[in-house]
Amino acid sequence: MKRLTELYAGKAKTVYTTDDPERLILQFRDDTSAFDGEKVERLARKGMVNNRFNAFVMQKLQAAGIPTHFERLLSDTEAVVKRLEMLPVECVIRNISAGSLCRRLGVAEGQELRPPVFEFFLKNDALHDPLINDSHIITFGWASEAEIVRMKQLTSRVNSILEALFAEAGLLLVDYKLEFGRFKGELLLGDEFSPDGCRLWDAATGEKLDKDRFRQGLGGVVESYEEVARRLGIEL
Ligand code: ADP
Ligand code: UDP
Secondary structure (H helix, E strand, C coil), rough: EEEEEEEECCCCCEEEEEECEEEEEEEEECCCEECCCCCCEEEECCHHHHHHHHHHHHHHHHHCCCCEEEEECCCCCCCEEEEEEEEEEEEEEEEECCCCHHHHCCCCCHHHHHEEEEEECCCCCHHHHCEEEEEHHHCCCCCCCHHHHHHHHHHHHHHHHHHHHHHHCCCEEEEEEEHHHHCCCCEEECCCCCCEEEEEEECCCCCCCCCCHHHCCCCHHHHHHHHHHHHHHHHC
């Protein structure tokens, strides 16, 4: 399968059409961004690591019954996926307090959240991805009632699967973001799952092994992603 035309260049990935109208190629780039694109750097190997990481997680989720867009790896930095009509919302689940939850509610980082917190954000960099609720989504037509129910159900099932997977590797899944899209009347998990879009802490030491290393200027960003991949048994 070959790239046809560039459909969209995002902050970390470029999306290409292919000769199959129902398939896209996702190219994972080394570009790394934070704070809605205010801080941007190119980190060698990150595209390759995230592409392989995402393929591994998507295949695990698919095997556990989560419908995803992922089809196959195409190269070190590319994957073939189903072309979705993306919903403009981000679904976040939090098992431990961190990030914007702490800033917004003034709670301390590191508290166990039971039951886990579920949040919707509007995917809009210009507005800094504001927190939204079901009512906004319905009124503005960003998704249907049934799709809201399905996104919550799938995001929560993903949590059970991945919390266990990461726990076996000595990692705490602190929080993560998922995006969904429509394909032939069904909602599929789209975009990516990688350390760029989740928080992972070493279960023993609490060391941060995700994009917070980049956000907080801690260094060793890709090395940490590689360490997580190694613990999960992902071949890089
Ligand atoms: P951003 O748009 O936030 O800068 P990326 O650089 O990761 O993010 O760009 C990838 C874009 O591709 C995202 O906007 C995402 O919603 C979109 N996307 C991911 N998977 C699919 C898919 N299967 N079909 C269509 N669009 C997709
Ligand atoms: N996240 C993401 N993309 C976004 C916003 C958040 O992948 O545009 C992820 C982020 O990496 C974290 C989780 O979603 O794992 C929750 O992010 P939070 O709301 O705490 O925002 P942040 O503090 O990262 O700005």
